[in-house]
Amino acid sequence: MxxxxxxxxxxxxxxxxxxxxxxxxxxxxxxxxxxxxxxxxxxxxxxxxxxxxxxxxxxxxxxxxxxxxxxxxxxxxxxxxxxxxxxxxxxxxxxxxxxxxxxxxxxxxxxxxxxxxxxxxxxxxxxxxxxxxxxxxxxxxxxxxxxxxxxxxxxxxxxxxxxxxxxxxxxxxxxxxxxxxxxxxxxxxxxxxxxxxxxxxxRNDTESFYDSMDGMERAREKQEMEQLIRRNIEYDVLFLRNPSCDREIDEIVSLMTEVASSRRSTIHLDKQDIPQPMVKERLLSLQCEHIEYVLERMQSSTAKIHNIRAYLLTALYHAPETIHHYYAAQMRESND
Known part of the structure; x- marks a missing residue:
């Protein structure tokens, strides 16, 4: 019951x-x-x-x-x-x-x-x-x-x-x-x-009913997760500041929502399996500046990307760790 x-x-x-x-x-x-x-x-x-x-x-x-x-x-x-x-x-x-x-x-x-x-x-x-x-x-x-x-x-x-x-x-x-x-x-x-x-x-009608209810609950959870992510990264501000990247921003939100609401125990990331709650916590900590940093890195990268989803997820996961080093290096290059 x-x-x-x-x-x-x-x-x-x-x-x-x-x-x-x-x-x-x-x-x-x-x-x-x-x-x-x-x-x-x-x-x-x-x-x-x-x-x-x-x-x-x-x-x-x-x-x-x-x-x-x-x-x-x-x-x-x-x-x-x-x-x-x-x-x-x-x-x-x-x-x-x-x-x-x-x-x-x-x-x-x-x-x-x-x-x-x-x-x-x-x-x-x-x-x-x-x-x-x-x-x-x-x-x-x-x-x-x-x-x-x-x-x-x-x-x-x-x-x-x-x-x-x-x-x-x-x-x-x-x-x-x-x-x-x-x-x-x-x-x-x-x-x-x-x-x-x-x-x-x-399956019989009773099982189908509860399957439908579970599916609707999953859809509701996913929708709430997307709303939370949009608030965290200041979605509307991102669009105003990066009008040419609207499609990329939507793809990032979609990927973050998918991974953060996943029911898998681990997420394969950066050639290793990381516990899903750990990946979720990192993604929910991202803010507007992290997304702009990832967009800038993707636009400036000259390497050929074979798996854009894996590349993007890795960049998002490591963004809080690498963002300061990246901009510090840029400052040093501009001063030289």
């Missing part, structure tokens, strides 16, 4: 100190989405949240459409479910077998798929056209011809009838085995290539 914890009450404006994942209310009130499972709606909310990272990194295609990277491994960690369920949740949202709230574009060569998160406020069944169709119509009207209607449906790959049909089938997705591969890219790990008996080994 799960242990009951003694949580404290909220007082005054304490609830505003947290960040929350936002799931659109319309997904629960609009009849169009009644066929979607609650977990698929949560996954869609997580993908909506991921778009803020895409905006910071400028991940847009030639038509200014935003895309995200959200792998199966991300879903497993955040949703706390088994791989079979995660695949079915992707399929529920997918434009091929599901309702069409996401569209996956494979890149090949082991790269993760680009995922376009579709606008839930507009769909073809209501407006009669997609964003791609609107772009095509505008282009045709400028040329003075109105032959773009057939082109619209060929570009989008789904007619209005097909969208409606896909939605009607979405309620049956839990009983289907989606034709999405389990290997060959970063979205699906190679270690699970054979899943022919997946339905036989599926």
């Amino acid at each position: 799960t242990q009951t914890l003694q949580f404290r009450y909220y007082y005054k404006n304490q609830a505003e100190q947290f960040h929350f994942y936002k799931i659109p209310k319309v997904l629960f009130t609009d009849p169009r989405f009644k066929g979607l499972s609650a977990e698929a709606k949560i996954l869609y909310g997580l993908m909506l949240d991921r778009m803020s990272l895409s905006m910071k990194n400028g991940w847009m295609d030639s038509q200014n459409r935003i895309y995200i990277y959200f792998t199966l491994e991300d879903a497993l960690e955040l949703m706390g479910c088994g791989q079979g369920k995660a695949v079915r949740l992707f399929a529920e949202l997918d434009s091929v077998k599901g309702i069409g709230l996401i569209e996956r574009k494979k890149q090949g060569q082991g790269k993760p798929a680009k995922i376009y998160v579709k606008n839930f406020l507009e769909d073809e069944a209501v407006t009669g056209e997609s964003d791609e169709n609107k772009t095509s119509q505008n282009r045709n009207s400028e040329k003075g011809d109105f032959q773009g209607k057939d082109e619209q449906f060929s570009q989008n790959g789904n007619s209005q009838h097909e969208v409606t049909s896909n939605f009607q089938k979405s309620a049956l997705l839990k009983k289907e085995s989606p034709d999405i591969p389990f290997s060959g890219s970063l979205d699906f790990s190679k270690s699970n290539g054979n899943n022919t008996d997946l339905s036989k080994t599926e």
Whole structure:
């Protein structure tokens, strides 16, 4: 039986100190989405949240459409479910077998798929056209011809009838085995290539519920860790002082969060295994000046870096020890 914890009450404006994942209310009130499972709606909310990272990194295609990277491994960690369920949740949202709230574009060569998160406020069944169709119509009207209607449906790959049909089938997705591969890219790990008996080994609903709760708890802990790290390093100040390094700063925050919230007993660092609590304590001691120091060292380094993650983690871990020696050496060189 799960242990009951003694949580404290909220007082005054304490609830505003947290960040929350936002799931659109319309997904629960609009009849169009009644066929979607609650977990698929949560996954869609997580993908909506991921778009803020895409905006910071400028991940847009030639038509200014935003895309995200959200792998199966991300879903497993955040949703706390088994791989079979995660695949079915992707399929529920997918434009091929599901309702069409996401569209996956494979890149090949082991790269993760680009995922376009579709606008839930507009769909073809209501407006009669997609964003791609609107772009095509505008282009045709400028040329003075109105032959773009057939082109619209060929570009989008789904007619209005097909969208409606896909939605009607979405309620049956839990009983289907989606034709999405389990290997060959970063979205699906190679270690699970054979899943022919997946339905036989599926955990029961009670176990799945507690797995989901554990996954949500892990996601909450990770989010709180990221907030703590951002405060420690004065994240907003870093951006203002280093506007050209915005992507690198986000990568540093992501790496620090991952390592500091890891449940591993040790972290392999600098060719040795260091206890995770020791690494966590060091990372949480870093401040704005340490991050700027690491950024400067990376920009000035002429050596070829083969494993940027290991290099960056090592630099962050040793930053409090080496920062003063580095700037002292620079001062001596400027005085000579």
